Amino acid sequence: MSRIVLGLALLGLAATVPAGVALAEKVAVRIDKGAFDPAVIKIRPGDTVVWLNTEKRTSHDVVFxxxxxxxxxxxxxxxxxxxxxxxxxxxxxxxxxxxxxxxxVEP
Structure with a gap:
């Protein structure tokens, strides 16, 4: 899913959630030029990280x-x-x- 489509989907979802309710976010990490960008990412509990391989010819994996x-x-x-x-x-x-x-992940 492209970032634009993802962003629009999240905006549509935000319009249906009552004020004061925290939404989980999706945060992107690009894989490009042999690196994770950003290399360190700070999120809140419940958030999702999405890794996107933007290389032209190279495959990668994400191993924790x-x-x-x-x-x-x-x-x-x-x-x-x-x-x-x-x-x-x-x-x-x-x-x-x-x-x-x-x-x-920080509370």
């Missing part, structure tokens, strides 16, 4: 120290993971060990 992992992401493919508990979640790309990142 806690055992969670994506399939190999070919160009333009995405992987999503929801984070419910506060904490730090380091991850890496298996075929490219220099590629590392971290999701920090």
């Amino acid at each position: 120290e806690d055992g969670g992992r994506s399939e190999r992401l070919m160009p333009d493919e995405v992987f999503e993971r929801r984070f419910d508990a506060a904490g730090r979640h380091p991850y890496r790309c298996t075929p490219h060990p220099q590629m590392t990142g971290e999701v920090v």
